[in-house]
Amino acid sequence: MLKMTHLSKVYRTEVVETYALRDFNINVKEGEFVAVTGPSGSGKTTFLTIAGLLETFTGGEYHLDGVEVSNLNDNARSKIRNEKIGFIFQAFNLIPDLNVFDNVEVPLRYRGMKAAERKQRIMDALERVGLASRAKHYPAELSGGQQQRVAIARALAGSPRLLLADEPTGNLDTQMARGVMELLEEIHREGATIVMVTHDPELAARAQRNVHIIDGQVVDLAEDPRFHHAVHAARNNAPA
Amino acid sequence: MFAYYIQLGLRSLRRNPLLTALMVMAIGFGVAASMTTYSVFRATSNNPIPDKSSQLFVPLIDNWGPEDAAQNKGEPPEAMSYTDAMGLMRDHRGKRQTALYPVAPSVIPADASLLPIRESSYAVYADAFAMFNVPFLYGGAWQSADDEAHAATVVIGRKLNDKLFNGANSVGREINLDGRNYRITGVMDTWDPQPLFFDPVNTSGFGDPIQLFIPFTRAIDLKMATNGNNNCNKHAGEGWDAWIRSECVWIQYWTELPDETAAAGYRDYLRGYAAEQQRSGRFHWAPNVRLYNVPQWLDHEKVVPQEAKVSLLVSLGFLLICLVNTVGLLLAKFMKRAPEIGVRRALGASRKEIYAQFLIEAGTVGLAGGLLGLLLTGVGVFGVTLVFDPDIARLARLNVSLIALTLLVAVLATVLAAFYPTWRAAQVQPAWQLKSN
Numbered sequence: 001m002l003k004m005t006h007l008s009k010v011y012r013t014e015v016v017e018t019y020a021l022r023d024f025n026i027n028v029k030e031g032e033f034v035a036v037t038g039p040s041g042s043g044k045t046t047f048l049t050i051a052g053l054l055e056t057f058t059g060g061e062y063h064l065d066g067v068e069v070s071n072l073n074d075n076a077r078s079k080i081r082n083e084k085i086g087f088i089f090q091a092f093n094l095i096p097d098l099n100v101f102d103n104v105e106v107p108l109r110y111r112g113m114k115a116a117e118r119k120q121r122i123m124d125a126l127e128r129v130g131l132a133s134r135a136k137h138y139p140a141e142l143s144g145g146q147q148q149r150v151a152i153a154r155a156l157a158g159s160p161r162l163l164l165a166d167e168p169t170g171n172l173d174t175q176m177a178r179g180v181m182e183l184l185e186e187i188h189r190e191g192a193t194i195v196m197v198t199h200d201p202e203l204a205a206r207a208q209r210n211v212h213i214i215d216g217q218v219v220d221l222a223e224d225p226r227f228h229h230a231v232h233a234a235r236n237n238a239p240a
Numbered sequence: 241m242f243a244y245y246i247q248l249g250l251r252s253l254r255r256n257p258l259l260t261a262l263m264v265m266a267i268g269f270g271v272a273a274s275m276t277t278y279s280v281f282r283a284t285s286n287n288p289i290p291d292k293s294s295q296l297f298v299p300l301i302d303n304w305g306p307e308d309a310a311q312n313k314g315e316p317p318e319a320m321s322y323t324d325a326m327g328l329m330r331d332h333r334g335k336r337q338t339a340l341y342p343v344a345p346s347v348i349p350a351d352a353s354l355l356p357i358r359e360s361s362y363a364v365y366a367d368a369f370a371m372f373n374v375p376f377l378y379g380g381a382w383q384s385a386d387d388e389a390h391a392a393t394v395v396i397g398r399k400l401n402d403k404l405f406n407g408a409n410s411v412g413r414e415i416n417l418d419g420r421n422y423r424i425t426g427v428m429d430t431w432d433p434q435p436l437f438f439d440p441v442n443t444s445g446f447g448d449p450i451q452l453f454i455p456f457t458r459a460i461d462l463k464m465a466t467n468g469n470n471n472c473n474k475h476a477g478e479g480w481d482a483w484i485r486s487e488c489v490w491i492q493y494w495t496e497l498p499d500e501t502a503a504a505g506y507r508d509y510l511r512g513y514a515a516e517q518q519r520s521g522r523f524h525w526a527p528n529v530r531l532y533n534v535p536q537w538l539d540h541e542k543v544v545p546q547e548a549k550v551s552l553l554v555s556l557g558f559l560l561i562c563l564v565n566t567v568g569l570l571l572a573k574f575m576k577r578a579p580e581i582g583v584r585r586a587l588g589a590s591r592k593e594i595y596a597q598f599l600i601e602a603g604t605v606g607l608a609g610g611l612l613g614l615l616l617t618g619v620g621v622f623g624v625t626l627v628f629d630p631d632i633a634r635l636a637r638l639n640v641s642l643i644a645l646t647l648l649v650a651v652l653a654t655v656l657a658a659f660y661p662t663w664r665a666a667q668v669q670p671a672w673q674l675k676s677n
Contacts, residue, residue, distance in 0.1 A: 081587070
C-alpha cells in the first residue's frame with residue numbers, strides 16, 4: 001500500500017543541510033495498522049506528511065497504492081490525497097467557521113460528489129463516530145474528544161484506503177484518548193490501512209506493527225532494548 | 241463548486257466585520273469617485289453619430305493667410321466665409337452638403353396672449369437632415385428645390401411642437417417667425433446629439449436640443465445675422481452685403497463622403513479650390529486646407545473639457561490607492577486563514593481550487609464594495625453640478641450601463657487586487673501549517 005525506498009528529505013539553507021529523513025525505507029501492506037514511534041525531531045511527522053503527499057521529498061522512491069508519486073503534479077497529488085488518504089491530526093484541524101456537517105463535507109466537495117450522496121456519506125460517518133446529533137454544532141461547541149471524532153468522521157467520509165494519524169490522542173485526556181483509539185481499532189478491523197505516529201508506547205503497543213524512527217531512519221526495534229522493554233510493559237498494562 | 245465558493249465568500253464577509261467594512265469602504269469610495277467622473281467623461285467624449293462619424297466631414301479653407309494661421313499652429317480658421325461656403329455649395333462635390341449657422345428668430349405664437357418664444361435655431365440646407373440622421377415624428381425635411389426657391393419652410397422640434405400645437409401633427413401648418421409665416425414640413429422626434437457635433441465652435445459642444453431649422457437661403461435673404469461667433473481678420477465694411485462678401489468667418493460647413501476614396505478626392509478638390517482662389521488673386525498664399533471627420537473635428541475643437549479629463553485621472557489614481565489598500569487588507573485576511581488553507585490542501589484542494597476559492601471570495605467583497613459604490617455614484621452624479629458647467633453636468637446620468645459598469649469595475653478591480661494575496665495563500669505549505677498547529 002505504502003512503500004518508501006531509500007527516501008531522503010533534506011532542508012537546505014545557504015549554510016546548512018539538514019536531513020529530516022535519510023535512506024528511509026518502509027513498506028506498509030494493505031490492511032496493516034502500523035504505529036510509528038520515535039523521539040521528538042526524529043522525523044516521524046516529516047515521514048507522515050511525505051506519506052500524505054503534503055510535502056515533497058528530495059531523493060529515493062515512494063509508491064502509494066502502486067503509483068510512483070515523485071513526478072506527479074499538484075493536481076494529481078491533490079486528487080490522490082482527496083480520494084485515497086484520510087488525515088487525522090493531533091490538533092484536530094477543524095475549520096472553526098464551518099459546523100460539523102460542513103467540516104465533514106469539505107473533502108467530498110473537492111471530489112465533486114452530488115449533494116445527495118454527500119449528505120448520505122456525511123451522516124453515515126457522523127453516525128459511526130456517534131456525533132450525528134451534533135451535525136449543526138460548531139467546533140467550539142464540542143469537547144476535544146468530540147472534535148477529534150469529527151476529524152475522524154471527516155477522514156472516513158471519503159472512504160480512503162489509507163488513514164494517516166498524527167498523534168491522534170495527543171491533545172486528549174485518558175478517557176477520550178481511549179475512546180478515539182477504540183474507534184481507530186474498529187476502523188482497522190473493517191479493513192482500513194492505518195499509519196499512526198505516536199509518542200505513546202501504550203498506543204503503539206495496540207498497533208499490529210511498530211516502526212521506530214531515530215535521526216530520520218527506521219531502526220530495528222530488536223536492537224533497542226529500552227523501547228522493547230517499554231512496549232512490553234505497556235502490553236502488560238493494557239486493558240484486556 | 242462556484243456556488244460553494246460564493247457561499248464561503250459570503251460567510252467570510254461576516255467573519256471579520258471590521259476588516260470587511262474597511263475593504264468595502266475602500267472599494268466603494270474608489271469606484272464611486274471613478275464612476276462619477278467617468279459618467280461626465282463618457283458623456284462629453286461620446287461619439288454622437290457612430291454610424292456616420294467617419295463619413296461626415298468639415299472642410300476648412302485658409303482665407304486669412306499664413307500670418308493669422310501661424311497664431312493657430314498653421315490651422316485655417318475654424319469656420320468658413322460666406323464666399324467659400326457658397327463656392328463649395330455650388331461645386332456640390334460631396335454626396336450631400338450643407339452650410340449652416342445659428343440664428344435667433346422669435347417664434348410668435350398664434351395666441352396673442354402668449355409671449356414670443358426663443359428656441360435654439362439653425363439655418364441649414366435640406367441635405368443636413370439626412371446627413372445628421374435627424375429623426376422625424378411627423379413629415380420630413382424640406383426639399384432641395386425649397387433651398388433653391390428660398391422657400392419659407394421650417395422643421396420644428398418635438399418640444400416646440402408640444403408648446404405650439406399640443407403635440408398634434410403640425411405638418412402643413414404655419415408658424416410665425418419674426419412676423420413672417422413659414423410652412424412646417426416636418427416635426428423632429430427627440431434629437432439631442434451630445435456633443436453637439438455639427439457646431440462645437442458656437443456651442444462648445446454642449447447645449448440645449450435644437451428646436452428650429454429654416455432654409456439657409458431664406459435666412460440669407462432675410463439678412464438674419466449669425467447668433468454665433470463672427471470672426472474677422474480685418475474690417476468687414478458696412479452693411480449686410482459688405483459683410484457677406486468679406487473674409488469674416490461665421491459659417492460651419494459639412495459634407496458627406498461615403499468612403500476614404502471620396503474623402504481623398506475631396507481633399508484634392510479643396511486644394512484645387514484654394515489654388516484657384518490663389519490664381520484669381522484672392523489668396524496670396526499656397527493652399528492650406530483641412531478635412532476633418534466627426535471624431536477628428538471634436539478632438540480639434542477640444543470638446544472634452546479639460547476638467548473632465550483631469551478629474552477622471554485623479555479619481556482613477558484614488559481608485560488605485562484604494563486598491564493598494566485593499567491588497568494589504570486582503571493579504572491580512574487571507575494569511576490569517578493559513579491554517580484553514582493547510583487543512584483544505586490536506587483534504588484534497590489543489591492550488592487551482594485555493595485560487596478559485598479566494599478569488600471568488602474577493603469577488604464577493606468587490607460586489608459588496610460595488611453596491612456601496614453604486615449608492616455613492618448616485619450621490620456623486622447628482623452632485624456633479626457643483627464642479628461642472630450645468631450643460632455638461634446634465635449629461636451625467638446613472639443609467640443601466642453605468643450601474644453595470646460600476647459593479648463590474650468593483651468586482652474586477654477587487655479580483656485583480658486579490659491576485660497577490662491569493663497567490664500567497666496558494667503558496668501556503670500545508671505540512672508546515674498542520675505541524676505548527
